Amino acid sequence: MSDELIRLSAAALGAKLASGEVSSVEATRAHLDRIAAVDGAVHAFLHVEGERAIETAAEIDRQRAAGAPLGPLAGVPIAIKDVLVTKGMPSTSGSRILEGWIPPYDATPVTKVREAGMIPLGKTNMDEFAMGSSTEHSAYGPTHNPWDLDRIPGGSGGGSAASVAAFEAPLALGSDTGGSIRQPAHVTGTVGVKPTYGAVSRYGSIALASSLDQIGPVTRNVLDAALLHDVIAGHDPLDSTSIPEKWPSMADAVRRADVSGLRIGVIKELDGEGFQAGVRQRFHESLELLEKQGAEIVEVSAPHFEYAIAAYYLILPAEASSNLAKFDSVRFGLRVTPEGGGTVEQVMSATREAGFGPEVKRRIILGTYALSAGYYDAYYGSAQKVRTLVQRDFDAAFANVDVLASPTAPTTAFKFGEKMADPVSMYLNDIATIPANLAGVPGISLPSGLAPEDGLPVGIQFLAPAREDARLYNVGAALEQLLEARWGGPLLAQAPDLSSHELTATEEGAL
Amino acid sequence: MSEITAEQVAHLANLARIALTDEEIEHLTTELGQIMHAVEQVSEVATPDVPPTSHPIPMQNVFRDDVVGTTVLTADEALAGAPESDDSRFKVSAILGEEQ
Numbered sequence: 001m002s003d004e005l006i007r008l009s010a011a012a013l014g015a016k017l018a019s020g021e022v023s024s025v026e027a028t029r030a031h032l033d034r035i036a037a038v039d040g041a042v043h044a045f046l047h048v049e050g051e052r053a054i055e056t057a058a059e060i061d062r063q064r065a066a067g068a069p070l071g072p073l074a075g076v077p078i079a080i081k082d083v084l085v086t087k088g089m090p091s092t093s094g095s096r097i098l099e100g101w102i103p104p105y106d107a108t109p110v111t112k113v114r115e116a117g118m119i120p121l122g123k124t125n126m127d128e129f130a131m132g133s134s135t136e137h138s139a140y141g142p143t144h145n146p147w148d149l150d151r152i153p154g155g156s157g158g159g160s161a162a163s164v165a166a167f168e169a170p171l172a173l174g175s176d177t178g179g180s181i182r183q184p185a186h187v188t189g190t191v192g193v194k195p196t197y198g199a200v201s202r203y204g205s206i207a208l209a210s211s212l213d214q215i216g217p218v219t220r221n222v223l224d225a226a227l228l229h230d231v232i233a234g235h236d237p238l239d240s241t242s243i244p245e246k247w248p249s250m251a252d253a254v255r256r257a258d259v260s261g262l263r264i265g266v267i268k269e270l271d272g273e274g275f276q277a278g279v280r281q282r283f284h285e286s287l288e289l290l291e292k293q294g295a296e297i298v299e300v301s302a303p304h305f306e307y308a309i310a311a312y313y314l315i316l317p318a319e320a321s322s323n324l325a326k327f328d329s330v331r332f333g334l335r336v337t338p339e340g341g342g343t344v345e346q347v348m349s350a351t352r353e354a355g356f357g358p359e360v361k362r363r364i365i366l367g368t369y370a371l372s373a374g375y376y377d378a379y380y381g382s383a384q385k386v387r388t389l390v391q392r393d394f395d396a397a398f399a400n401v402d403v404l405a406s407p408t409a410p411t412t413a414f415k416f417g418e419k420m421a422d423p424v425s426m427y428l429n430d431i432a433t434i435p436a437n438l439a440g441v442p443g444i445s446l447p448s449g450l451a452p453e454d455g456l457p458v459g460i461q462f463l464a465p466a467r468e469d470a471r472l473y474n475v476g477a478a479l480e481q482l483l484e485a486r487w488g489g490p491l492l493a494q495a496p497d498l499s500s501h502e503l504t505a506t507e508e509g510a511l
Numbered sequence: 512m513s514e515i516t517a518e519q520v521a522h523l524a525n526l527a528r529i530a531l532t533d534e535e536i537e538h539l540t541t542e543l544g545q546i547m548h549a550v551e552q553v554s555e556v557a558t559p560d561v562p563p564t565s566h567p568i569p570m571q572n573v574f575r576d577d578v579v580g581t582t583v584l585t586a587d588e589a590l591a592g593a594p595e596s597d598d599s600r601f602k603v604s605a606i607l608g609e610e611q
Contacts, residue, residue: 105584243568310550330603334594345528356529362539364529366546369519382554385556385561389561391567438567
């Protein structure tokens with residue numbers, strides 16, 4: 001029973017909860033048991049709510065019994081990326097500098113999932129302040145990919161993606177600044193959506209780069225992502241970059257799942273050199289399936305995408321160096337006083353030296369440099385111009401097609417340590433995901449199969465014009481149906497059974 | 512563009528208030544040089560006729576009425592996570608050093 005519960009989609013679990021077949025306490029308990037069994041090996045969580053989650057679930061069960069009107073995800077457990085602040089739950093953003101901090105308020109997306117009756121299970125691991133593509137930059141140790149525990153789960157939101165891939169949670173919240181939702185989805189065989197910039201409030205999201213960050217759903221299927229998207233999207237007066245217009249239902253778009261006459265543009269620059277053969281093979285097979293269903297596949301060019309990574313690695317550190325100035329040892333988090341005392345400035349410097357990891361220091365220094373007098377125009381100014389050029393590439397492409405498609409990332413999951421010594425090669429991993437953040441457009445990654453050469457998951461990415469998130473759910477749902485018919489079920493059904501062969505590792509991890 | 516020196520990195524670390532060790536400065540000097548080399552290609556296409564973009568979605572400034580909202584923290588809540596506080600204030604060490 002317990003194993004059956006954790007393998008249900010969020011939508012299916014929600015339906016069983018609504019019909020009274022299962023209680024939220026039972027569903028929550030099943031997921032907590034799963035976390036206890038496998039998270040020693042996976043390490044998706046930095047904090048688990050435990051009995052408090054059971055209490056929350058019991059309250060939802062009481063409301064349901066009393067006949068309260070509840071939404072489709074009420075009573076469904078959810079994991080929350082540690083970048084979002086949570087009242088009464090530790091929030092570290094993967095950094096030592098926030099170890100033990102308990103925020104006094106909830107981020108808006110957290111408020112919304114609580115209002116929808118969902119049960120927060122805990123906080124998921126991430127690269128420190130979301131700086132990374134592997135979770136190897138987490139101050140609390142990496143998360144392991146449930147498909148192969150020696151490999152990275154993607155990043156920065158590797159914890160959220162691994163938690164749903166390992167059936168520790170039916171769905172999770174993530175954040176995407178340059179691919180931190182979509183690239184982990186790609187390497188773990190899960191679904192991740194970066195909504196249009198401003199669709200979901202950033203209030204209470206510990207900011208990395210404010211003009212790029214966006215909160216979004218992390219799930220095992222497209223419908224669950226849509227249901228969660230519908231919960232968290234919407235205008236928030238507490239975020240002045242929040243889009244005021246109303247949104248159509250993403251779940252309705254999933255139920256439409258009709259690609260006849262849909263024009264899909266294949267981005268030429270993201271379909272060749274540097275992309276693993278199996279990644280490209282699964283990508284083209286997916287396109288053929290869609291074409292058979294009546295979609296029209298056309299090649300488009302985005303000539304400035306090759307400059308996007310360079311622009312991103314100037315804009316992101318610039319914004320991050322400013323955002324991370326708030327970690328000053330005064331209002332929250334760590335304080336380290338130099339031996340024999342010191343001025344507030346010396347305390348601040350000692351705290352930041354001890355509290356930040358190497359990647360965070362690297363990017364703060366880089367950002368400080370890019371913004372400094374004499375270099376501002378050449379670096380930050382030029383990067384902002386590239387941003388315009390990338391947006392123009394999107395505008396030109398979307399004048400001719402409804403959605404764009406590419407592999408989500410160039411390779412399948414790499415092994416731990418493989419790219420740690422070379423920051424530039426780590427940065428290249430984000431080549432297909434970064435342009436969407438620079439332009440603010442929405443993107444989805446869903447599984448397109450396993451790469452034949454290594455048996456690891458591969459994702460396909462669709463991008464739509466700003467505010468047209470529903471198009472992603474429509475095409476994503478259509479492709480998912482076609483692929484699952486071919487596979488005979490979800491891709492994750494082919495993942496290794498962690499509960500049997502990883503028990504030893506779990507026990508070792510607990511020692 | 513110019514090469515990055517260890518003195519520059521030390522200066523940047525001071526501006527960013529991070530007490531880097533000499534070893535870290537040495538390491539970062541090499542890495543920053545490599546990263547800046549990789550990103551300076553932005554200047555190839557950033558010609559004077561291209562306007563800069565700072566924000567992905569065009570937006571107007573947002574105003575609200577100047578009234579106290581419903582999400583305001585109490586002093587106790589605001590101070591709850593502070594490393595050190597005194598009554599209703601954040602407490603820090605001396606602002607000025609002896610020589611100042």
